[in-house]
Amino acid sequence: MDKKTEQKKVFLEIVQQLRQLIKMEKIQAGEKLPSERVLSERLGVGRSSVREALRSLELLGLIETRHGGGTFLASTHKHQLVEILSMFILEDEKSKKDVELTRQIHEMEAIRVISCTEILRTLPVWDSFFVKLEIEGTINCRDILRELLITTGNRLSLKIWFQLAAYDGDRLNRNSTEDEKLMIQTMLKSMQLGYEKEALKAYEQWMSTVQSI
Amino acid sequence: MDKKTEQKKVFLEIVQQLRQLIKMEKIQAGEKLPSERVLSERLGVGRSSVREALRSLELLGLIETRHGGGTFLASTHKHQLVEILSMFILEDEKSKKDVELTRQIHEMEAIRVISCTEILRTLPVWDSFFVKLEIEGTINCRDILRELLITTGNRLSLKIWFQLAAYDGDRLNRNSTEDEKLMIQTMLKSMQLGYEKEALKAYEQWMSTVQSI
């Protein structure tokens, strides 16, 4: 069995061997990998094959290469999984409505999670938004939403949100209007008090306003 | 600006150009791409550079290569991506948890949307699940969840879900146990009746069961 799997894809074996090497040598994030020429010799393959494997891992953000410097194991937060996938998924999916809806799915979930979690909904950062709204009278819409996502602690959801939010462009990355002020305040206040439903309602009102901009 | 972004990563530009080429030539899934030598000439770069880009896309499962045959645009996303990423990324427990949570975010949203939409929650497909459960006593977990996502009509959410569901692998793609039967039935029934809250509650119970498998 597994004839097809094993006889083919030599460069995939190199990827496997690279991983094994990383484990064996206990290479930590940020540390240097052996040079391409050394890897080529140690693995008994040509340098170009090594490079094909390395470039694949680089596209995924699993390693970083510095011209003339070397190849380094990337830290987990730099993995470009979502970025790469979004490059292909979002590009095909022309429906802007879906992008917006999906973005809002993540935002609403964040509101739910924060509203239901004592520690999260009582964070001082929410008060800082209030202060900013009072003093300056306005606030960056994207900043609030991003803070929501960050607070939940779900880094994957945050990464997806970043990609989706990038498509909305300037419509999201702007200062709130006077009309939005009350909705945002209501949303934040409800969230702080743990009123999930009210927070979501205010959010939806806010978003329907944003939509018409 | 963007000095660092542009001066580096020449092979990443090739990846971009390949995408562009696929779009321009309107190459459909399963269809053939130009040969490496032709691409090399058309893009004005060496064949090895083209290969590095192609191998990256292959690792992502976006293209398929047949020795002596050619390079083809992949019909569906293959498991390569899952395997590679699980090797490097999903070793971290936090990441696994995030993947599961994010997947559930999309599933719960689907349940909400369907429960609140007359046309969706009264679809005959839900009854078919009931029948299947009655007759065979079991049902594929993944099938139900996929149907939920498909029904909502948000194709982007569906695509993201597909990717996330792939990580859970066999834990999701299996037949339901006897214990799960009641929860699934409750979830579906509540959904059909428009009882959003009850449906979600049953779903969460179900998922907590799945988690222990």
Added chain:
DNA sequence: TCAAAAAAGTGGTCTGACCACTTTTTAACG
């Protein structure tokens, strides 16, 4: 007409070369 053989096309791999850049070593100077 059709099957076998030849040719062309294609991916897979390796080697060597050269460039640009970084790091290390060496040499020169004060």
Added chain:
DNA sequence: CGTTAAAAAGTGGTCAGACCACTTTTTTGA
């Protein structure tokens, strides 16, 4: 001796050519 500048070595980036194995297409010949 210490500092600094130059040289060397190390490293990734790219290209060209070669050869192999395999597939597809074309040609050949019975």
